[in-house]
Every structure is written in C-alpha cells, then in structure tokens.
Amino acid sequence: MDSYDVMVIGGGPAGYVAAIRAAQLGFKVACVDAFERNGKGSLGGTCLNVGCIPSKALLDSSEKFEMIQHEAQEHGIVVDGAKIDVAKMLARKDSVVDKLTGGVAFLFKKNKVTSIFGLGKLVRPEGEGWVIDAAGTEVLAKHVIVATGSSPRALPGVQWSERIVENTGALTIPEVPQKLGVIGAGVIGVELGSVWRRLGAQVTILEALPGFLATADAAVSKLALREFQKQGLDFHFSVKVEKIEDTGSSVKVSYTEKEQTVEAEFDRLIVSVGRVPHTAGLGAEAVGLALDERGFVKVDGHFATNLKGVYAIGDVIGGAMLAHKAEDEGVALAEQLAGQSGHVNYDTIPWVIYTTPEIAWAGLTEQAAKDRGLNVKSGQFPFSANGRALGHNDTRGFVKVVADADTDRILGVHMVGPNVSELIAEAVVIMEFGGSAEDLARTVHAHPTLSEAVKEAAMAVDKRAIHA
Structure with a gap:
C-alpha cells in the first residue's frame, strides 16, 4: 500500500494549493480528484474548469463585442457589420481553461505531487493515519485534507436539461437565446446574464429576495442596479417561483410577484440559487465525519474535523464560497501541518x-x-x-x-x-x-x-x- 504524509481529496483551488504548499514544505503529497472535463480528469475544480475562469473569458469576449457595437464610434473607430461567432468564442474560452488546468498539472509534477484521477473516499483509521480509497486503490496517509468543494443548488422538482442549466451549462449555450431567464440575482446570475445580454439576448432575472446585493454597501448596490437596468437587464424582486417546465422547445416559468401570478417563457433558463457542500461519495457517514445541519464539514479554528488527522478547507466548510478564500485556507493549513502559524484573516x-x-x-x-x-x-x-x-x-x-x-x-x-x-x-x-x-x-x-x-x-x- 502506497503511503503519503498528506493526501488531499479534491483538486480545486483549496485542494491543489494545499497540495503544492505542503509539497514545498517537504511533505510527500498526493491529490485525488474526481472532476472530469471532456471525458478525462482535469485539475482545478469548479473554478478553473466551469466557474471563475471560463466565465471571465466569456465576460471579456462579450464586453469587447459590446464595445465595438456601441462605444467604438465615440473613440472615432467605425466598425460595420460586427457579428458574434459563438462557437469560436466558446472555443477561446476552452483554450484558456486548457492552459490553466494544464498549468496546475505542470505544477504538480514540478513539486512532485502525485495526481490521482477518480473518487477519493475515507475508509478507516489505521495506526497514526487513514486509509483512503483513491480511485479504487487503497493508500495510507498521515494527514487527510478534505477539499471537495461545492455543487450548484437545484430547485426542488427541477431537473437539469439542455434548456434548464446551472453555471456549467450556462457556459456552453451554443447560440444566443432570444429570451433568457435567470433565477437568482447573485454573483453568478448577474455575471452570466450580463454575458448573454451583451450578445443580444433579452434577459430577465428573477430574485426571491426583496433587494439587490444586500451584503454590499447600500450606495454601491443602488448604483449598480440602476446601471444594469439601463443596460437592459430586467430584474424582478420578491419573486416566488411556482413551476418550471421544459417543453422541449422552450422553458415555461410560473412565478408570483406582488401577489400576481406571472407566466413567462424563455428559450433557456439559468438557475443560480447558491451552492451546497459536495460530500457525496466521501464516506463521511461511514467513518463518522461530523457535518453541520446544512451539510458542511465541521472544523475548528485550525481546520481540524472531529476525526484525528482529518482536516477540511474551502467551500466544503462554508463561509465565503470564493476561490481566493479557499486558496488561502490551503496555504494556511499546509503551513500549520508543518508547525508554522498559517492564518487566514476573514475580515x-x-x-x-x-x-x-x-x-x-x-x-x-x-x-x-x-x-x-x-x-x-x-x-x-x-x-x-x-x-x-x-x-x-x-x-x-x-x-x-x-x-x-x-x-x-x-x-x-x-x-x-x-x-x-x-x-x-x-x-x-x-x-x-x-x-x-x-x-x-x-x-x-x-x-x-x-x-x-x-x-x-x-x-x-x-x-x-x-x-x-
């Protein structure tokens, strides 16, 4: 049985950064990750593969298209007949992802981190460490870092389809929809809604909360909402979605707004109502790993779980679901395992x-x-x-x-x-x-x-x- 000082379960921003930093500190490290893209294992997790990076690539492309159409003339630049090639835009996005995920693979090799593609599962404690099922093969690790991330929250009774998509599907829509619905006026919903609005879609955003960006400064959220509305994003607040139906040719949404029932029909619907911790297949219940009432892994101030030698970082422990927060937790934990005083200032x-x-x-x-x-x-x-x-x-x-x-x-x-x-x-x-x-x-x-x-x-x- 192969043995490691540190076994990281999950290769997203929390996991791969923890693995690299631990290796830099002299640990023998392996990382097992089940994420797949295009039918093969791909490091970087949601962020690099289907989240932060590809969405920003599309945002940049759509911003350039809008600039050419509506702003270039003010600079004395005249462009006639500009049009968007969605397939090429998506291909560029994929090439950006390929470079960065390939970069993580290179860093693993450079730092001698063993990469294993497949599901990682806690099996049993053994001696001073843990036996981990890493893609079907048992290995032994003194320290285990759970960094399995999060998954898009689904609406009850709603199935993902070609027309009803979460953030991943929203990055691969093959043509500009005439009418696009977005459920959720959070970060992901507004960003992806903005992409397709710039490319020509009529975008309607349905939000359950009574206001926009309640966590932001009031003056900031007020100005931002006004600007987004001027751009053509159609916001509806205090909305209760009653029914969603994929007819095969469109998506019908029934919702209540100001005590009135509204029937809307869209070519595509993006559901962006938050994310939930991803612990499926981890073996948490079998080994007694403590989760809170919302399914997040419970940790103390040093990322330790209730199981000796098992730690958790990133989205799976809750808090701000941000890649840079997860990265800093990865660095801090690796340094703590090495006897240093790694720390994250959440403020x-x-x-x-x-x-x-x-x-x-x-x-x-x-x-x-x-x-x-x-x-x-x-x-x-x-x-x-x-x-x-x-x-x-x-x-x-x-x-x-x-x-x-x-x-x-x-x-x-x-x-x-x-x-x-x-x-x-x-x-x-x-x-x-x-x-x-x-x-x-x-x-x-x-x-x-x-x-x-x-x-x-x-x-x-x-x-x-x-x-x-």
Missing part, C-alpha cells in the same frame, strides 16, 4: 463581481460598522472626477472608504466602477496591516490612474478630497 477577504461596472468590496459596510456600535466616518470619490476614467470613457461609479472615527483605522472599502476588481487589492493590503485613512491618503499614487480615486476617497474621509 479582509475581497468580494468581486465582474460585471460592467465592476463591483468590489472588503471589510465592513458603513451600516454594518454602525450596527457593531462603532463610531464611523466615511469618504467617497466619484470616477466622474478621475482623469483616467474620463480617458477610458467609463466614469460610472465611485470609491467609498469607511473608517473608525476614533482611531481612523480603515474598516471597509467599497467600489463600483472600472477595474475595481484590481483596485480592491490596495484596500485589502492596507486593512491587513491595520492602516488608517490618513495612511492611504498620504500615499502617493501615480497620475493619471484609476487608483487615484482610492486615494481621494481616503482624503474625503476627513473632507479634504482635492478633485471633488
């Missing part, structure tokens, strides 16, 4: 929505800070007063800095606008070091750059922004 994890305009935030909203009893001050700066944004012809949005009025320490930074997915990193760094609004305001930023809006927002905390 500074950035959230990003890759729409146009982009949305990003880290830390507390102003209201959340007040709810904690903190004395709060804030500053805001619009991209309409930023030279680089004007040059880009994209001045929608703003940057908002929330600080403690007593200590000036930054509590949260919230952005909506161009390239804020990149700008948020600056906020995370200064928050990680406990920096103040004054620290950020006194830091020289290159001119002209979008990042100057971050500096000006920090200056606005004390009402001394220069350009607004």
